Amino acid sequence: MIKKRILSLSLIFATGLLLSLSPQDSRPNIIIILADDMGYSDIGSFGSEIETPNLNAMAEGGLKMTQFYNSSRCCPTRASLLTGLYPHQAGVGHMVNEREQPGYRGMLNEECVTMAEALKEGGYSTYMTGKWHLNDRKEHWPVKQGFDRYFGLLDGANSYFGNHPYRPNQKLTYALNDEPYTPGEGFYATDAYTDYALKFIEEGKDKNKPFFLYLAYTAPHWPLHALEEDIARYRGRYMKGWDKMREERFRRMQETGIISRATKLSPRDENVPAWESLSEDEKRRWDEKMAVYAAMVDRMDQNIGRLRQKLEETGEDKKTIIMFLSDNGGSYEAIEGSGFTPEILEASMKPASDPTSFTAYQHEGANVSNTPFRKFKRWEHEGGISTPFIAYYPGKIKSGSISHQPAHIIDLMATSLELAGVTYPKTYKGNTIKPLEGVSMATLFNGQKWQGHDAIFFEHEGNRAVRQGDWKLLSIYPENKWALYNMKTDRSELNDLSARLPKKVKEMEKLYDAWAARANVLPFAQLEEYDRQRKRK
Template identity: 45%
Template sequence: MIFQGKLLAHALAVLLLANSVADTTAQKRNEKPNIVLIMVDDMGYSDLGSYGSEISTPNLDKLASEGTRFREFYNNSICAPTRASLLTGQYQHKAGVGYFDVNLGLPAYQGYLNRESLTLAEVLQANGYSTLMAGKWHVGKDSLAWPNQRGFEQFYGFIPGASNYFDIGEYGTAPPVVLVKNNQKEHLKPGEYLTNTITDNALAFLEQQNKHKKPFFLYLAYNAPHWPLQALPEDIAKYKGRYNIGWDSLREERLSRQAALGLLPPNQTIAARDPEVPLWENLNYDTKQLWQAKMEVYAAMVDRVDQNVGRVLHKLKDLGKAENTLIVFISDNGAQGGYVNPLRRGSSRNSGPIGTPGSYDYQEQSWAYVSNTPLRQYKNNMHEGGFRTPFIAWFPGKIKPGSLVKGTGHLIDLAPTFYELAGAKYPATYKGATAHPLAGKSLLPVLYGRAEEVNRGEPIFWERAGNRAAREGQWKIVSDYPGYTWELYNLDNDLGETRDLASQHPDIVNSLAAKYFKWAERTGVVDYDKIKRNGNAAPAEAPRTPTTARSAPQRTN
């Protein structure tokens, strides 16, 4: 009898253990996924190893090899409008940031996020998520529009569009680096490097959040490699001498890698050589040394971002959360063209060599021409180099490793993607405001391998400072301010935008243009000539970018 009792007790214990394991497995299966959104600043299409670069980016390349890359992913071509769409799932005018983070006196151009455009943090927080942010905000300077007031429970970073990477208050004219942590201002400490410190705070937020039994959303918005060119000496040392081949040879190297990676199909064109970029072989020795230093520092800044992405991955694994986390990596716009105007910044403001505290140099157009390989034009322009940038998504067990798809996604698609993934309800009203309907489509069918590109059923549209574009299928129309003439390109075989087909297909131009103007009317777009500030087509945050049309001979890869 005693033996039978022990046997029964043992059987009961085994049953209870089995039920416990089953319950735990079911709990994990039903657990909402975590979401990490990583954005870099002013980084071009080809600046990652997985997109053709020589820059060391092993952690991001690992995410690409274990996840998926898009050949085509679009932003809004400049900082603040991109962030407005990213955070709300709205076109930037609908969100109130149609021009920049300055108020031009109209609802679509008020310079901060309106209440009808709900942020990712507001929606996900209302659906049971912890909401964390570290880095650059740039969608509202007034404290009423800061991150903690728009749904983020934890925030560390800076509010405007740019920041030094070192505290250089002791150097004289340069002010200390002012940061904000949960609505309280503080300064970057001597010896700290901002890219590292942004990550330090993000990791601390993750550690604190781990005490709560809820999923998290982390928005990690690095300002690198945005100007000023400032990097750690050990990172710069890794690239000493690497760029003495110059931009012409480096671009050829990147094109070769892109072809090998499948990013450049054999029938595709590449952008014609930028006639404003001088031939490297025509420069004298001292000029070459100066230019090499710029790219060495730029590469070091991208490298340091990658190192910090590795720290985030390590933390997720330590917390046991990596297997249930979607990571998305993007850039806010293409690399920045234009050449330094010394009256705005550059050598006249430098109090230290390129790369050091006190440097106010930036990459400039000659290297940006390489960063945007194989695309045409630069930040603040609606040709592909201005707003087509890398997109990497990683989600173990859900996204097929090593996949490369066309994609044709846009920033407005991230909000519906995250909400579908999280099982989050998008409210009709929020704190008394009627929410704008979401403008994009979920990317999950593409991420999960059920589609090659987003099926949105309508074109994608852009307008910023008078530059305009629309994309539907393979067709794209684009016009550069101050002109109003549409160009037409077939991006299926001319991603370099070398052949303007507008005169051959006026029916396509007229159809897409009609759709553009209907979108502009319902979105609040205003003729730029009626609202431009002091005659400038770009804010002081960005150097002047040439927008003249190119007509150099076509090249085919």
């Protein structure tokens, strides 16, 4: 049964989370920070050796959620985050490939409304910097979807030092508001996204309106590009090897309560060789890649520190809630094949610390990033869909809070609207809008009992899952065979109980099928056949 998602304004007052409204609008500023391709254990407060003091301080001063889920890939997650719907309902069930099927249009459809559009209607200034990746047609740029101001990358990836297409026939576009933007000398994407975020906040602070900022860093998505001053701090740290790094992260995660003592560390991924089998040159090459990857996360954290400092300087820090998460798990992807230009393939062979290189950390690095889980970005295993989640709101969210309750990126819209006192629209620009799927977490942020979800659903490229309570039903495409796991005792998904509990499998499969039917999900084989036929024409 669909629960009522958005409370009335009088009930919002009753939560005690908001101050009473005054003529000088005292509703909170809302900041959502999204990392790109960052694994579950890649920040210090979730077990990493990477230095992330600003995120750690937010985690210690706010709420950590250990079972927060994304949609396993960049475009679907971004669609869900902005709309409060499952990605297929918003029209982005796959990537930005444009198809005729309603769930796979490759762009946000007219049956959804973005968080920016809803908050703008409710009196907020709306800003975005960073990666859009929800179709680069100009009619779908961020300024056409509710953002007052925008700076960032419209496509999925790029050099951090400028604008260099990496795919054949690709047109990559940075944009400032509604015009193309050409990066100049000294450009580094992570810093630039923050520069413009600070500029937007500074220039809008006298308008007596709260603001919504969606800061979507491209870090640490490939290519591995970092500044030498950051790389130097990490060289040599990874020479102990990936097995040792995973074990150390796993131990810290258990010691700090991120994962339970019942959880086991998954075996090294089958695509990753034993560390001892590598030559010294191969070991140094991997250490270099990981040093650059760590430097990218480190630099992102430094920039989050710059943002927090700006809030303090402008007196907005105690009026602002910040939520941080990642769009999917660590990425196994390699720079190889026909999807990349010859120049990029050549650049992939250069050392990762070379600014002209174009490299990725592949299965080996992603297996470390996703400690203690199996699989990666694109799969619906915990390694693909689990994100560290931090909510920080000084004086409102209790310091040192931790929640092990399952939540999903669809919840951010409902949460933000409740905090803002804004009603989710039934219609927008003459179009009927689908009801929200997410559940507001405002009561959880206030230290009260949260109703949570009856069930949470996942599908990407035929990989499927449903999470209900402590149970998770999961399948991999194209095998399409259901496996059943108990998340309370086996979050690493090592012990398949489907043969022992066939009734539970059938029960959860029915839930999945009903969701897929109403959420515009198609069998992936059907989409593949559609693409083959279209290519023949």
